[in-house]
Amino acid sequence: MAYHVKIDVSPIYEMLNSFLVYVTKKWIQHLDIGPEWILDVERKLSSNVRAALAPAATWPFDDFDVLFAWAAYKNTTLENQDFLDMLTELSADELFARVSSLMPSLTIEESTRIRNSYVPLLRLWDQHYCRNISEDHRVWLEEDAEEKRILLEKMGPELLIEYATAGVIVEPIAGLNEVILFPTVHNRPINMYCFYEGMMIIQYPVDIPEESEDEPPTCLLRFTHALADPERLRLLRYVSDEPKSLSEMCEELGKEQDPVKDQVTALRIAGLLRTHLLGSNRKEKYSIRPDGVSELNMFLESYIRI
Template structure:
């Protein structure tokens, strides 16, 4: 199915993403920020703040799909500020918010939405005050600059090619959607996140943070060299070089446990060396070699060596 691609950008997405990582306590082993993100915040945040934020751990995980959708459907005239968004949630009748959401989340009840509105604005204000606001300006500049670049490419690339480029290898196969919205994120780098809605897919793609010292190799180059430093990962790339393979096929060919295979897949995807074929008919998806990955490795290596 053909789909239309658009690019959205808001620092509110980033505030929610950082909040989500902290309160769910997931993914950090696979993120650039690493487990130290949690450890540093647990030391810095007051006990009463941590206690309040931990209340969100007992809420349904799908609440975050609702919150991302509300950001996507935010009032276009309000300031791009987390506080403005949260004020908008508090001041807008739940019936109006529900009417915006129901097209994209038809199984959501108004009572469920009311619970989300009653729960999260206060927690996100705490998060903003005690963590996010101090780096908001830096994130905003990174996000807006990257989104501007991707917006320019909208008129120069086919939709499928732009999605693959922005996400570092996501291929959308047979998805029943007519719209794909891309938005940049920093905290979740180097992975992509997805929110599947009725007839629409919202994808967060990673934006790298510039190195503090220009003599340091860029993180994107380190991901690639690390990914290629293991024989099992090289054999995996060779196996998927000519056609997409399922997780089961890869695991059987390489005689790897599910846990070890997933570890390798995450590293290769983060390095931009694997394509991930997203298909609603296959829960685990398929993977294939990303040809642009080898070219990008040479480009980043030559750039760091100052050969170009």
């Protein structure tokens, strides 16, 4: 059964994403902004704000699934503070009802805890960080989302998702009715997914324009970094025949999981691997992405002006 794709865009997603990256340090070594972004933000925040935000680092990571679901199913187009006001004003029952059908294991107590814990910190984050984000970021995200809406009519759901995410494959899955797809800047170049009952959220990265034509584009540097390691090249050749899971790679290649996972991440970030999502159990398989090889040639020829 086919699923429906909704292209969404909102500063609320960027608020949640940037807050997630800051407090959890998740994937920071693989993000374009890198660990130096954390240090830069901390220099700009007062000690009181840093202390107020610090406890969130120990809270359950799955809390963000609830926050993103509330953001995805907001009633209207809201700004950050409007969204936080809405969460504050809803009763515990109303708040829970917003996402209970998407998350059957969520309790009303957990829903209330997440609202009461995160909303004050997100207000601080919006005030001291998000309001200083360049307006250009919002323009880039909105323009990209509009481009994807146009392409959706021409390409269809599956191909559009693969194109937007540079390789994520979401085949029709029993019970999957909707995929909400939205662009992000802070999480580039990775994709992030949230799985729900009957619905998925997929974030895809949007590259910011290069400041100088003389500088190699970031997308080209990802390719050259990924292909600079002979082990990664061997892995690409290995998955060229059929999709393989991480455990299959480790078993068949006789490798430890951590180094193989790092190699897969580098190739995936460069857009050289497809990621096949195998239902809501969060299992994945990987295969070579032919379009990625073509893009490597295109970006290289464009930069060196062949």
